[in-house]
Amino acid sequence: MTDDNAIAVRLDHVRLDRGTRTILSDIDLTVPRGSVTAVLGPSGSGKSTLLAAVTGELVPAAGRVEVFGREVPRRQRELLELRKGVGVLLQGNGLLTDLTVAENVALPLRAHTRLPDEVIGRLVEMKLHAVGLRAAADLYPRELSGGMARRVALARALALDPPLMLYDEPLTGLDPIASGVITSLISRLNDTLGLTSIIVTHHVHETLPIADRAVVIANTGIVFSGTPEELQSSSDPLVRQFLDGQPDGPIGFDAAPRERAA
């Protein structure tokens, strides 16, 4: 337990394995409360894996992960409690196709609260309003554009008013206009609701403008941590290869993590 209120998420010497492979090792990361942090890196570098450690889905092989000063618990009941405070927008949208937009957004409220239907209805309306989709409440996911579906998933992630939001590739599959809508929503929600946001993405140029901090992961570690401006002016060959999208360089083509020696 730390009493440092200014830190939302802290990783301290964290190692994350999948089976016998080390995906990330010796990760130190602090995410200040109220900030938007962009976690960047090539495909397969371990960005989603990093988020899994924050939600407690993946237990670190070494080191410590803290959310709001509390170590991420391992016991199911405590983990469930923590997760109520963490909104997650997954790589897919994860909307249930048989439910309307409003019913999808209501799901977390039904699962985690005993609020009467009327109150849930009001809250759903407010969340949909926050993402500009109040008029879409009665539509089914198949009736939505990709950008609208992403906003519904965002409204659902916000349903329980989580102080921490995790976004995994929120811009994938969206055109530039829809991407702009999502990034400005993420930024606005972060500021107006006083949230802390971590955005995992390889969409560097779309995401940096709304980020306070940027972290680049590659080759199993953090290769850069600083402000977006510092990132843009970095001359580190690894960082440049990633930012400039060059196929040849210090990042291997398949970005395959090394096998760990027993």
Ligand SMILES: Nc1ncnc2c1ncn2[C@@H]1O[C@H](COP(=O)(O)OP(=O)(O)OP(=O)(O)O)[C@@H](O)[C@H]1O
């Ligand atoms: N559940 C799992 N079991 C085993 N290996 C996994 C699992 N999830 C991810 N991996 C492996 O961990 C590595 C990192 O995967 P991860 O999904 O974190 O990458 P990423 O940076 O999010 O990539 P992308 O940008 O493509 O989403 C990959 O080599 C992947 O094969």
Ligand SMILES: [Mg+2]
């Ligand atoms: Mg991923």
